């Protein structure tokens with residue numbers, strides 16, 4: 748894939764929903780499938796997530812394909828209103844690695860309203876967690892309704908927080924209409940194949 752058609756995949760969602768955990772699961776699978784992958788981590792004030800990724804992916808990705816973008820107080824500004832810092836990072840990646848196929852862009856944790864600027868992300872995953880309660884899909888936040896793929900993570904915690912996955916499934920179906928959603932347990936690695944199937948079909952094979 749050339750400079751112009753590197754696929755940009757955004758991951759947004761509330762603080763702690765599992766965006767980092769999902770990226771950690773997706774990157775090895777993508778590399779295994781022979782894709783050249785870059786990762787950008789947006790963080791409010793630190794490079795913490797980027798440092799974690801560099802360490803986690805030390806054997807999988809060149810260190811210069813992991814970048815941290817510090818967004819300041821408002822985490823969605825960098826992915827929605829003014830994505831210039833993120834786009835500059837993508838440009839640097841593609842200049843250094845013209846063979847790059849896909850860049851995963853993790854947003855800083857935010858609320859249910861965070862969405863990606865379409866210029867920044869060709870495909871946008873919104874990650875929520877069942878641990879915050881089964882009624883999140885019903886709240887119809889823009890992330891939940893507008894994302895290309897809704898990822899409902901931490902299914903393993905459902906029994907511990909009295910969240911009923913059948914209720915979440917019914918609500919997500921209603922709120923999303925024909926748009927897809929998947930359940931994941933990033934701790935055990937469940938559902939990762941489903942996420943990849945959507946990303947490959949909609950973005951990488953498109």
Ligand SMILES: Nc1nc2c(ncn2[C@@H]2O[C@H](COP(=O)(O)OP(=O)(O)OP(=O)(O)O)[C@@H](O)[C@H]2O)c(=O)[nH]1
Nearest residue numbers: 761762763764765766767768856900901932933934
């Ligand atoms: N039990 C369980 N824990 C998970 C799962 N996914 C993530 N976690 C844990 O939840 C915590 C938060 O996960 P992260 O991946 O850091 O969440 P995040 O959305 O990147 O968080 P921010 O970047 O701070 O917004 C960590 O302690 C993870 O280990 C899951 O599917 N099940």
